[in-house]
Amino acid sequence: MTYEILTTCTGCGMCLSICPVKAISGGPGRLHVIDADYCIGCGACARVCNSSSVADQDGNIPTHESKRFWMIPHFDAAKCSFCGKCYEMCPAGIITRPVAGKAPELTNSKLCASCHWCEKVCVFDAVTFSPASQGAAQ
């Protein structure tokens, strides 16, 4: 799945700042462009876009979501095997390397694209997702 920025783009730069792999380029007030080679299909750009200018490859335009309600990962130390796969595979590189007895953490939850990849690579079901606002409250 890849995404494309439509010509209605206002050039606000929100997508550019959230893209975990820096696949988006463009200056302020200008049409932004996604490099399909590097797009990982997480859809963060589409969810963050205020002007609904990002469409997926089927032409669907996901609705805008406030970042407060984005799901971010939480790591359960009781289930974690400390193998470090989530740390190695995180496209944004914001997960800390786990050490024995200490589960990984997010270095900056604001940069999480909510791609759920850490959840997919964890075979020990140690990753659960909850809204960012809830995580902050915790």
Next chain:
Amino acid sequence: MNIALLKEKLEALDNKLTAEGIIDRRSKTALVLDLSDETFYDWLVPDKYLDLYISGPALAARLWAEFAGADVEDKSSYEANNPIIITSSALSNSGMPSSELVSIAFRSPVSGILCFNECTNTVGMRLEALGYCALIITGRLRRPAVIDIKKSGVTYNVSELFIGYTVSQIESLVGVGPMTTAMSIGPAGEQKVPFATVVCEGSSTGRGGLGCLFGYKNIKSLCITGFDTSFERTGCDEDIKKAKEAFDKVISSSEYCRMMQRSGSSCLVKRSGKYGWAPVNNFSRRTDPRLFHLGGDEIRRRYGEEHGGCIGCPILCRHRTTDGIVIPGYEAILMLGSNIGCFDMDKIIERYAQCLNFGLDPVSTGNILGWAIQASSGGKIVILEPDFNFQDNAKVLPLIEMIARRTGPGEPLSFGTYALGQAFKDSSYAYTIRGLECGPYDYRGAFSQSITDCMGLWFSNCFEINSPVVRRDHADWAVLNESLVMGLESYGVSANLVVPTIVDTIKHLEKRLKYIPKSVIKRAKPKMLASMISAYSGSEILSEHIIALGDRCWRLIYEINIALGFNMLEDTAEVLPEHFYIDPESNHNEKSIVPYRSMIERYSFLRKNTIALQSVEPKAN
């Protein structure tokens, strides 16, 4: 070899075989790289191949036969006509544990027969993200190049400036990271050292000389940029949850998995000494009390429990030091350690890193160093200086580099053990199987492993290695192991799950093996893994389907190897070095002679049955 005849034969075989246990593949296209004219194109893999051979080694072997050039046997041009096939797992990105297996098939430049490398890394996952189920590399590049595969296409970047670069240097240049992976060779591959390997994500992709073939084809590095987080599971969530719960229960109660998680695959080192399959001092001895220093408990004490593993695998057999340095697996520990008389783990870790950095296979390198020690100690052969100390890494590490770069005393050693044995007209210390250095086992303690290796299949971890209880009916176990491993791997599942989910779940295993061993073989069925595959793929897969797929894969390899001049049932009489089945000297109290001939007879009988069963015409409904 008449490749046209082989293709005809395989087509007839495909029509005769019945496809059962089919998985609907998400990607049905293969990316073909034609190196001769630096082009690429998409090739739709016929449904017949995907139905019969699913993925993994079976599909890789079938595609190899499809793309092999007519004059693959011609030494002068064989590298161009010898395709490299890389297949992803049918269950890649499905979320199923241990299902990110990548299979690589090619004609080994060392043994001359079809060779398989199985490894777990993100290559398959990335190929699937790009929409491909296989990568087919044909032809030969005119100049050394780095091949860059992305969604937008393939680029060939000339890399003559990077000649001589080590693996870590080339990886930092091509930008390996979460978005990109690379399969690279070091100086050893460039210099066509026969036991050169390809390194991917800090591990060797396997044995058989794939690095040498990359060198012949002028591929310095194969980079794949692809990542797709939007994959959705095809199976039913309820079934997946149920199957995963049962699987987790088995894994958490498995002593084998606990042992691996505690101390990595080095836990098998201690076992190798106990059961007499450790190669010590160039296979002259089978056990040594100093193996304790390389075993799991000692590793845990010295380096802690910092563990890791392959993507999606719950076994976590890859350990790290607290500084994040990877501790080698038991194969490399034995060959770079005990086989050359070194029992210091720090030194072995450095040697292992050196081998991988220069693109050498650690197992074969250990074998050739063992040969060098034994040959020079007799005073017959003078390659190294008389006071060369194999305990001293200040001497061994430069020697490894010299082997890879083919300079100084490393040059003669770089030709491999078999060539040296022939050159010096003394093969007594050269332990090879069809020209390829023996695996990290003294076969006098691992009988069924000897059969598998002599067939050129090179699966590590036969039952007797991982499960010490299983030490009977060796040919029967070898056949079962082959079918299980090839069946599971062809579905894309790692064979490391065989012990915890099959062997360990048989009740009263020890007693059964003692009194009714044949019943154990009948009971050793991958039921749990079949239900896991069914749940995650959404297709109904039975354990019989897995075994049948393994047998189909074996038959395919058998037919291809006949065309390559090796009959797996008839040309095996003198394949195993005499040392293992004639030399009675051993320092272990168990049987010291491999009953090779009787095992081969039994193996041939069982495999002829497989062929006969596959020849039965399917019943018309």
